[in-house]
Amino acid sequence: MIKEEIHRLHEALPEGVTLVAVSKFHPLEALREAYDAGQRVFGESRAQELQAKAPQMPPDTEWHFIGHLQTNKVRPVVAHASLIHSVDSEHLLRAIAAEARRVGKRVDVLLQVHVALEETKFGFLPEELKSLLESGILTELEDAVRVRGVMGMASNVDDPDRIRDDFRRIRECLPAGCDTVSMGMSDDWPIAVEEGATMVRIGSSIFGAREY
Numbered sequence: 001m002i003k004e005e006i007h008r009l010h011e012a013l014p015e016g017v018t019l020v021a022v023s024k025f026h027p028l029e030a031l032r033e034a035y036d037a038g039q040r041v042f043g044e045s046r047a048q049e050l051q052a053k054a055p056q057m058p059p060d061t062e063w064h065f066i067g068h069l070q071t072n073k074v075r076p077v078v079a080h081a082s083l084i085h086s087v088d089s090e091h092l093l094r095a096i097a098a099e100a101r102r103v104g105k106r107v108d109v110l111l112q113v114h115v116a117l118e119e120t121k122f123g124f125l126p127e128e129l130k131s132l133l134e135s136g137i138l139t140e141l142e143d144a145v146r147v148r149g150v151m152g153m154a155s156n157v158d159d160p161d162r163i164r165d166d167f168r169r170i171r172e173c174l175p176a177g178c179d180t181v182s183m184g185m186s187d188d189w190p191i192a193v194e195e196g197a198t199m200v201r202i203g204s205s206i207f208g209a210r211e212y
């Protein structure tokens with residue numbers, strides 16, 4: 001099942017679109033099955049779970065962090081993740097930069113944009129993102145963090161026009177000089193790809209339902 005779905009998605013995604021297999025809450029056996037099917041990029045949303053899983057997978061596994069991150073959990077995430085999708089505050093961006101400097105690396109990040117109807121979703125409103133960029137912070141922190149692009153989620157609705165509109169608004173937030181647009185999940189990724197996603201984050205259609 002996992003293997004077939006990985007192969008199906010690799011076939012279906014256009015060249016240049018990276019599949020992030022969202023493996024949160026799933027056991028290592030499931031990740032290994034995906035790995036054996038050729039999947040290398042995995043997305044986790046909790047620092048502790050990432051820290052537990054990373055040493056148990058082959059060294060060429062690539063880890064992306066996609067969940068809300070508290071500043072006191074930055075250390076293990078910087079240690080393991082090659083891309084942090086979910087930077088949703090200036091405070092967090094500064095904390096990541098501080099940890100990156102401490103360990104002497106440069107961390108790739110995406111800025112999370114909030115365009116969805118649900119108030120519970122994290123991220124910068126498009127106008128907040130604009131003022132963040134205008135503040136010059138990216139230059140100030142450029143030795144420690146490299147902003148590669150934006151990440152976002154569409155509203156949790158059935159209306160494909162609303163979903164498309166949300167993806168368009170996320171894509172429009174991509175700062176000049178950036179190349180990564182992370183959007184689209186199991187139910188809506190084809191629309192996201194049509195609207196310019198370069199990374200899709202797919203969990204349940206690969207691994208089945210999560211048991212929280």
Ligand SMILES: *Cc1c(COP(=O)(O)O)cnc(C)c1O
Pocket residue numbers: 022024045066067185186187201202203204205
């Ligand atoms: C869990 C999660 C996903 C995957 O969602 P599915 O509907 O299972 O594909 C994608 N993005 C984020 C930020 C998530 O937390």
